[in-house]
Amino acid sequence: MKGTSHLAIGTAIGAAAAAHYPFSPKSAVLYLAVSSFSALSADLDGPSMLSSRIGKLSHTIRGLLLWSGFIATSILIYQYFSLGAVYPEYTAASLALFMLGLLTREGMIRNTLITVIGGGFIYAAFLWQMYWLGGLGLFIAIAPWLKHRGMTHTVWAVILWGMIGQGLENQLQLPGIMTVATLGYLSHLIADTLTPSGVKWLYPIYKKPFKLR
Structure with missing residues (x-):
């Protein structure tokens, strides 16, 4: 739905x-x-209404990783062929950025960002002695990684x-x-x-979904 x-x-x-x-x-x-x-x-x-803006942010972050790695690597290649200069540390870092952007899925970035928000709630819960907020933060931190x-x-x-x-x-x-x-x-x-997929109300004890068509 x-x-x-x-x-x-x-x-x-x-x-x-x-x-x-x-x-x-x-x-x-x-x-x-x-x-x-x-x-x-x-x-x-x-992906949901609650995480839609974070999903857009994760798309932007992935793009920044790709482009920053690509641009940095291009600059280093230019310096090598024009000046003969080699910077192993910068080259490794540039390639790592590019590969991170290439291999990291937007969903993983989104999930990580939501988990960080949940971690912030957990920290605030201990800081302000509001333990219900810790439960909320734990839920938010774990939920994105669940099926x-x-x-x-x-x-x-x-x-x-x-x-x-x-x-x-x-x-x-x-x-x-x-x-x-x-x-x-x-x-x-x-x-x-009420949807065709139904809901597994008793998962993981009973793994079949309940449906009301």
């Missing part, structure tokens, strides 16, 4: 929560933000996300945040269960 559909469902959950719980502009914004983010988070295991519609699309991930939501609710002292986070994440899995 498309990210826009997941986002629409998450937004609807946040709007319902804002209407159900005591209303204030701040709480409404929080409900909408948490539910929308939760509804998209399961797809951090692949698509694998562990992030399971009932275990829903439970983990609910625990993160509970920590956030305790931090904000705002009732319903855990419920909104859990329902937002759960909505993603239910929506994907």
